[in-house]
Amino acid sequence: MNLIEKNSKIDRMEIPSYKLKHNEQEVTLAIRSMQEINKKAANQKDTPHSHEYYTLLWSQNASGRHIIDYKEYEMNADDIFFVRPGQVHQIEHTTNPEGWVILFSCDFLSKNYVSEQFISNLNLFSDIGSTPPIHIKPQTAHLLKEFFQHIYSIFYSEEDYKFEKIGAYLKLILMECAPYAHKPGNKENPQLLQAGGIIVNEFKRLLEVHFTDWHMVSDYAKSLNISSDYLNNVIKSSIGVTAKELIQRRLSLEAKRLGIHTEFSNKEIAYMIGFNEPSHFSRFFKNIEGLSFSQFRARLNKDLTI
Structure with a gap:
């Protein structure tokens, strides 16, 4: 087999x-x-x-x-x-x-x-x-x-x-x-949590398809025919973080995957995940992770035997 x-x-x-x-x-x-x-x-x-x-x-x-x-x-x-x-x-x-x-x-x-x-x-x-x-x-x-x-x-x-x-x-x-299982959902709003299941799943599906093109919550809200505020509230009630945070996490995660497991340059990776200006990607990553992308690559390649 x-x-x-x-x-x-x-x-x-x-x-x-x-x-x-x-x-x-x-x-x-x-x-x-x-x-x-x-x-x-x-x-x-x-x-x-x-x-x-x-x-x-x-x-x-x-x-x-x-x-x-x-x-x-x-x-x-x-x-x-x-x-x-x-x-x-x-x-x-x-x-x-x-x-x-x-x-x-x-x-x-x-x-x-x-x-x-x-x-x-x-x-x-x-x-x-x-x-x-x-x-x-x-x-x-x-x-x-x-x-x-x-x-x-x-x-x-x-x-x-x-x-x-x-x-x-x-x-x-x-x-x-x-x-x-680890359950991060917001138990204080069970009605929103129950009603939002379909929205959460559809948001996650759209995120996997469009995360390199759609960086704004409004992009996903428009596709789902709901407001950005409502989408953020539904996601937060369901899994404990906002839609904006999930978009940022997904972009950061893809950058990390490419940074660790490929030899693409930082500039190439920035373009691949939808940043037209590498400097914008650099600021984004540092704001999210607390260190530069170059520092991240150097640290992980040192710490992990890959």
């Missing part, structure tokens, strides 16, 4: 992205144990890469670190990481890992009647700028172990409705993990 297949070579042009493969065929879901992945890698060091699908990684005994969009997280027993499509990450183990990895696409979700709204409401796949793991209790770990083993067994079987069954188990796993 090929769990993932490289989609592009790493060079100065782009961060490598991976497609999901099983027996040389592109699939919408796959599962493997961390032991299998480590054995297949033959102790080769993982490199920064992104996926075109969701990743759920359960570290049962592993120690090491998981670097996601330049932020470093310790990997401890019964930590579960949830990585969104497009996030750049890298895993470094210090011991022989034990655990599970499930990868699934948006197509798999839709075919099994799992909506994007449901995924968003779980608060497991974190918003821009922060992807900490959840830490599950022993009783939850015992239950999830059974679910993962069932999925693994079904995946390699030829039984009828195998992916429908896997979809049901996957939904159970996500719902069991949901109580542990």
Whole structure:
């Protein structure tokens, strides 16, 4: 089984992205144990890469670190990481890992009647700028172990409705993990929080498509046919930050990804994320991050072995 297949070579042009493969065929879901992945890698060091699908990684005994969009997280027993499509990450183990990895696409979700709204409401796949793991209790770990083993067994079987069954188990796993999720929403305004779910999801979709072209809240508000103030209030009530802050985070995140994982110049990166004047990008980044982009690149390239 090929769990993932490289989609592009790493060079100065782009961060490598991976497609999901099983027996040389592109699939919408796959599962493997961390032991299998480590054995297949033959102790080769993982490199920064992104996926075109969701990743759920359960570290049962592993120690090491998981670097996601330049932020470093310790990997401890019964930590579960949830990585969104497009996030750049890298895993470094210090011991022989034990655990599970499930990868699934948006197509798999839709075919099994799992909506994007449901995924968003779980608060497991974190918003821009922060992807900490959840830490599950022993009783939850015992239950999830059974679910993962069932999925693994079904995946390699030829039984009828195998992916429908896997979809049901996957939904159970996500719902069991949901109580542990980090929830930044504003509980003081539950009506706005409930009413804003569709707006939040549509804003996030537009942000991923247009963040290099649309730098103003008004751009998104116009597309959503609402006022900028209302959009900011909905986003703030739902996830704890304003629409403006999310736009700034997304631009800063893309700059960091390109700054760490490619050899583009600062000027080239500024143009790539929609700044016509590199000086404007320099001021923007320093205001957001508290240091210059050149200082950021120098510090991260020194601190992280990439």
